[in-house]
Structures are given as C-alpha cells and as structure tokens.
Amino acid sequence: MSRGRGFAALLFLALALVLAFLTLPIVAIFVRTSPGELLSALDDPGVVDALWLSLRTTLTALAIIVVVGTPAAYLLATRTFRGKAVVTTLVELPLVLPPAVAGVGLLAALGPAGIVGGPIEDAGIRLALETAGVVVALTFVAAPFFIRGAQVAFASVDRTWLEASRTLGASEARTFLRVAIPAAAPGMLAGLALAWGRAVGEFGATLIFAGSFRGRTQTAPLAIYERLGTDFTAALALAAVLVVFSAALLLTAKLLGNREVVDAAR
Amino acid sequence: MLRVEARTRLGDFELDAAVEAPAGGCQAIAGPSGSGKSTLLRIAAGLLRPSQGRVVHGDEVWLDTATGRNLAPELRGCGYVFQDYALFGHMQVWQNVAYGLRSLSRGERRRRADELLERFGIGGLATARPATLSGGERQRVALARALAPAPRALLLDEPLSALDARTRASASRELSSVLREASVPALLVTHDFTEAAVLGDRVAVIDGGRIVQEGTAGELAASPASAFVADFTGAVVMTGVAREGAGGLTVVDLDGGGSATSTDQRTGPVALSVHPWEIALEPAGAHAEGSAQNHLQAEVVTVTEVGNRVRVGLAAAQPLVAEVTRAAVGGLHLEPGVRVTVSWKATATRLVSL
Numbered sequence: 001m002s003r004g005r006g007f008a009a010l011l012f013l014a015l016a017l018v019l020a021f022l023t024l025p026i027v028a029i030f031v032r033t034s035p036g037e038l039l040s041a042l043d044d045p046g047v048v049d050a051l052w053l054s055l056r057t058t059l060t061a062l063a064i065i066v067v068v069g070t071p072a073a074y075l076l077a078t079r080t081f082r083g084k085a086v087v088t089t090l091v092e093l094p095l096v097l098p099p100a101v102a103g104v105g106l107l108a109a110l111g112p113a114g115i116v117g118g119p120i121e122d123a124g125i126r127l128a129l130e131t132a133g134v135v136v137a138l139t140f141v142a143a144p145f146f147i148r149g150a151q152v153a154f155a156s157v158d159r160t161w162l163e164a165s166r167t168l169g170a171s172e173a174r175t176f177l178r179v180a181i182p183a184a185a186p187g188m189l190a191g192l193a194l195a196w197g198r199a200v201g202e203f204g205a206t207l208i209f210a211g212s213f214r215g216r217t218q219t220a221p222l223a224i225y226e227r228l229g230t231d232f233t234a235a236l237a238l239a240a241v242l243v244v245f246s247a248a249l250l251l252t253a254k255l256l257g258n259r260e261v262v263d264a265a266r
Numbered sequence: 267m268l269r270v271e272a273r274t275r276l277g278d279f280e281l282d283a284a285v286e287a288p289a290g291g292c293q294a295i296a297g298p299s300g301s302g303k304s305t306l307l308r309i310a311a312g313l314l315r316p317s318q319g320r321v322v323h324g325d326e327v328w329l330d331t332a333t334g335r336n337l338a339p340e341l342r343g344c345g346y347v348f349q350d351y352a353l354f355g356h357m358q359v360w361q362n363v364a365y366g367l368r369s370l371s372r373g374e375r376r377r378r379a380d381e382l383l384e385r386f387g388i389g390g391l392a393t394a395r396p397a398t399l400s401g402g403e404r405q406r407v408a409l410a411r412a413l414a415p416a417p418r419a420l421l422l423d424e425p426l427s428a429l430d431a432r433t434r435a436s437a438s439r440e441l442s443s444v445l446r447e448a449s450v451p452a453l454l455v456t457h458d459f460t461e462a463a464v465l466g467d468r469v470a471v472i473d474g475g476r477i478v479q480e481g482t483a484g485e486l487a488a489s490p491a492s493a494f495v496a497d498f499t500g501a502v503v504m505t506g507v508a509r510e511g512a513g514g515l516t517v518v519d520l521d522g523g524g525s526a527t528s529t530d531q532r533t534g535p536v537a538l539s540v541h542p543w544e545i546a547l548e549p550a551g552a553h554a555e556g557s558a559q560n561h562l563q564a565e566v567v568t569v570t571e572v573g574n575r576v577r578v579g580l581a582a583a584q585p586l587v588a589e590v591t592r593a594a595v596g597g598l599h600l601e602p603g604v605r606v607t608v609s610w611k612a613t614a615t616r617l618v619s620l
Binding site for chain 1: 345354355366368
C-alpha cells in the first residue's frame with residue numbers, strides 16, 4: 001500500500017468516526033422504542049401541551065425578531081456609521097453566550113428585582129416565570145441568527161437595484177419593501193429557519209428566566225428534561241418530534257442558501 | 267436644460283466639473299475609466315451628494331450645496347440607465363418596466379409596459395425573468411423602464427458597453443432614435459469617443475475629474491485642446507450608406523456627397539472611421555499616383571499644433587481631420603482657407619453598421 005492511499009484511508013476513517021458519533025444518538029431515539037409506542041406517548045396531554053407551547057412561543061418570538069430585526073439588519077447592511085463594528089459584535093454576542101448566562105442576565109435585567117423589571121412590573125407586565133418570559137428568552141437567543149442572515153442577504157443585494165428604484169420614483173421606505181426585501185428573501189428565510197431551530201431547542205435561558213411550569217412555561221425541551229426520570233418513552237417521543245422538525249428546518253435553510261436550487265424551483 | 271456642477275473628493279480622486287445638456291439634446295461625457303464621468307451622473311440623479319455643487323433642471327434647483335437644498339432622487343424624475351442595467355431580478359420584465367408607474371392601476375400599468383416593450387421589439391418577453399435575457403434584450407428593458415414614467419431627464423451610463431460588438435450596432439441605432447425623439451435633456455457617459463460622437467449632439471471630454479474640452483465631435487477632433495484629447499478622440503467619424511463595390515470592396519456613399527472605399531464588408535447605413543494619421547494631404551487638384559483609394563476635396567479650417575504633430579481640421583461634406591508634421595504644414599502652406607486633396611487607403615477605413 002502506498003503512503004498516499006494510507007493517508008486517504010485515515011481521512012475516511014476520521015469521517016466515519018465523526019458520522020457515527022454524531023448520528024448515533026439520533027438513530028437511538030428512533031430505534032430504542034418502537035414507532036407505535038412513540039406515537040402513543042404523544043397522546044399524553046402534558047406532551048401535547050409542551051409541543052403546543054413551544055410552537056406558540058417560538059412563532060411569537062420569530063414574529064418579534066422579524067418585525068424589529070429586518071429594518072435593523074437593513075441598516076447594518078446598507079449604511080456605514082461610527083461604531084458599526086462594535087454594534088455588529090454586540091448584536092452577535094448572544095450567539096456565543098452560554099444560555100445559563102443569558103437566563104441570569106435576563107433575570108437581572110427584567111426579573112422582579114431587575115434593573116428594568118421593577119418598572120415593567122409596576123406597569124402590570126410580568127415576564128419572569130410567565131409565558132411572556134419564555135418569548136423574551138427565545139427572542140434573546142434566536143434573534144442574532146436571523147439578523148446575521150438578513151444582514152448578509154441585504155448586503156449582497158446589488159446596490160444599483162436600490163439606486164434604480166429611487167430614480168424610478170420610489171422613496172427609501174418603498175425601495176426597502178419592494179426591492180430590498182424581495183431580493184434578500186431567500187437569505188432572510190434561511191436565517192429565519194436557523195433562528196427557529198435555535199428557539200425550538202432553547203433550554204437553559206428559558207429554565208432560569210421563566211422556569212418550567214406545565215402549560216405555562218414548560219416548552220418541549222423542558223418537558224423532555226422533566227420526564228427523563230418518570231416517563232422515558234414520552235421524553236423520547238418529544239425528542240423524536242424535535243429531531244424531525246430540526247432536520248426539516250436545516251434542509252430548508254440549506255435549500256434557501258443555495259440560490260440555484262431556489263431559482264430552479266421557481 | 268439640465269446643468270450639473272460639482273466639486274467633490276472621493277478618496278484621492280477629485281472631481282471638479284460642470285456639464286450641461288440642452289432640452290431635447292444629448293450631451294455626451296467621454297473619458298477613460300476612473301475619470302469621474304459616472305460620478306457626474308450619480309450627482310445629477312441625486313444618488314451622490316458632492317461637497318460643493320449645483321444641479322439645475324430648467325428653472326428648478328435640484329441641488330444647491332450653498333443653500334443646503336437637495337431634492338431626493340425619487341422626486342427628480344430622472345430616467346437612469348445603469349451600466350449593468352440593474353434590472354430587478356425578482357420581478358418579471360413587465361414588472362420592471364411598470365415599476366415607475368405606481369400612480370396607475372395594475373391593468374393600466376401592464377398595458378403601458380406592454381406598449382413600451384412592443385415599441386422596443388420585445389413584446390414577447392413581458393413575463394420573462396431578467397436572468398434569462400440576452401445582453402441586448404436587457405438593454406432594451408432597461409431603456410423601456412427608464413422611459414416608462416416619462417422622465418424629465420435621461421441619464422445613460424455606458425448604455426452599450428455591456429453588449430457584444432454585433433448587438434452594439436443595432437442597439438446604438440435604436441438608442442440614437444430614442445434620443446432624437448426624446449424632448450428632455452440627456453447626459454450620456456461613455457469611454458468610447460466614436461460612441462460619444464454618434465450619440466451625443468456635443469461631447470465633453472473628461473480626464474482626471476476635469477472637463478478638458480467641450481464641443482461638437484467634429485470640433486474636438488479638428489482642434490483638440492491637448493494631446494490627451496487628440497489621442498482620445500482618435501478616429502475621424504463620417505456617416506454614409508455602404509454598398510458592394512468592385513473587387514470585393516465596399517463603397518460608402520457619404521452623407522452630404524462624396525464616396526469612400528473600404529475593405530470592411532458592410533451594407534446599409536454605416537459609420538466610417540479613419541485615424542487622422544492615416545490621412546495624407548496634397549495640393550488641391552493633385553491626383554496622387556499612390557496606393558490610396560480614397561480622395562476628397564476639402565478646405566483647411568483649423569491648424570492646431572499638438573506636441574510635435576499638427577492637427578489639420580478640414581471641411582468637406584462632413585468634417586474630417588488629418589495629422590501631419592510641422593514640415594508638411596510649411597511645405598503645403600497649410601492655413602485656414604487653403605484647399606487640399608485628402609487621401610487615405612481603403613485598408614485604413616473601418617466601417618461600423620448603424
């Protein structure tokens with residue numbers, strides 16, 4: 001055997017190990033318990049509540065992220081201003097922040113004794129340990145995924161398209177709505193898919209800031225954790241649902257990221 | 267009338283120039299790349315604010331840095347044709363053309379867009395995506411889109427440079443008829459003097475951010491103010507109609523009288539170009555025995571020294587220019603009013619279809 005082939009074999013071995021290690025847990029979720037058992041475990045009202053809450057809170061968080069994040073990303077992509085690099089870094093910080101730190105930070109800021117939480121509570125709005133608190137935690141951890149994707153997508157829109165729109169009588173706002181957003185849509189949707197994936201899997205920040213109360217703040221990942229000791233099959237069933245959902249999101253993001261595939265599908 | 271005056275710094279480049287297009291006329295701005303010509307268009311359209319400057323359309327002030335007035339691009343009503351056309355890729359062709367027509371109903375916008383596309387001979391492409399179009403088709407869509415909202419001025423940035431040589435001839439013909447019909451002032455930017463001469467009523471030559479000379483193409487070629495203009499203006503351009511001649515040559519009946527022979531194969535309306543240094547001058551009436559096929563009688567109009575050469579501007583049916591040495595000027599007693607015979611070879615005669 002030549003040395004070159006020996007090296008190639010080593011590369012393949014490394015990849016095989018990576019693949020086996022990364023997929024084994026996912027395969028195990030589906031093979032350890034029969035599909036029938038998994039499906040019947042989904043009948044448990046607690047499981048359904050957790051999934052329903054996850055859907056509601058993640059969609060609410062995404063709506064907030066899109067409405068506020070899209071213009072913010074457009075500004076970051078199309079203008080230069082002093083301190084822009086710092087602003088961009090601050091926006092991206094939650095990407096690398098440990099979720100527990102995010103949770104503690106949210107408590108310190110928006111909790112009952114937090115620096116902003118007190119006045120908010122006086123106004124009659126409770127966030128900590130409430131469903132609204134879940135939305136806050138999800139928005140915090142997922143927003144940078146969307147904003148980054150949208151910023152890159154806006155930056156890659158041909159500047160002369162925006163200029164052409166202006167010379168054709170469209171204001172800056174109309175240019176944003178009619179040209180920039182449609183042109184950046186695939187990249188924005190890819191960012192949105194990643195943000196949704198991050199929000200659905202959120203655990204630490206939610207647990208610390210909103211707690212784990214069934215039907216109120218117990219999202220699917222928290223429900224999995226609670227059932228580990230009592231009803232492992234139900235935990236697996238929830239996990240299986242999240243795996244399918246996350247895989248679908250990843251596939252969507254990949255397809256949207258690959259413009260040729262998107263254009264061919266049109 | 268559209269007048270643009272601007273002084274501005276972009277990096278280590280300084281633009282300090284003024285150009286003016288009359289109502290219904292096309293002012294060409296010709297210069298090498300990086301000379302600041304596109305920047306002038308962007309300032310005219312309001313896409314760039316110069317540190318000092320004025321943009322005036324008729325009696326309306328669009329920009330005056332002295333008073334702080336700066337009309338937004340969307341309120342200026344400029345039909346802008348971008349160098350790479352900048353068609354909206356996420357819209358169909360007709361939606362691109364109708365983009366500037368938002369005061370109309372959807373049906374009316376579609377009808378107006380179809381009408382314009384029909385006029386440019388691409389009615390069948392209304393529902394196509396820009397990515398599927400050829401260069402020539404894109405150029406026509408860009409032109410139709412710029413004209414749709416009835417612009418108050420036309421700004422054309424290298425409208426032909428993205429086209430291949432064959433498409434360029436027909437696109438140039440179409441563009442010049444559009445410019446003739448348009449009753450608004452037009453500014454056209456190009457790096458090609460021949461293009462500027464064919465499409466512009468007058469030509470401003472820009473170099474290093476400054477207008478170095480302005481006049482008709484004939485004036486610039488005949489009496490260039492500097493060696494740069496002399497080199498840049500390059501060829502003499504005449505127009506005529508080409509037909510097949512004897513011996514596989516092409517005969518061009520020049521507009522205004524006279525004819526010339528070329529080795530290029532063309533028929534129909536053409537622009538004929540020849541470099542001034544290919545043109546020889548002899549005393550009037552002398553019929554040279556040499557190999558030159560083309561002879562015209564002309565009168566000397568200008569004699570301009572450019573470095574060690576002399577440019578001689580000549581009036582025949584169409585203006586032309588010869589470049590000779592100082593010794594030749596003395597030998598032939600060349601001065602305004604003197605009549606000469608102009609000759610050049612058929613092989614030095616380039617033809618471009620119009």
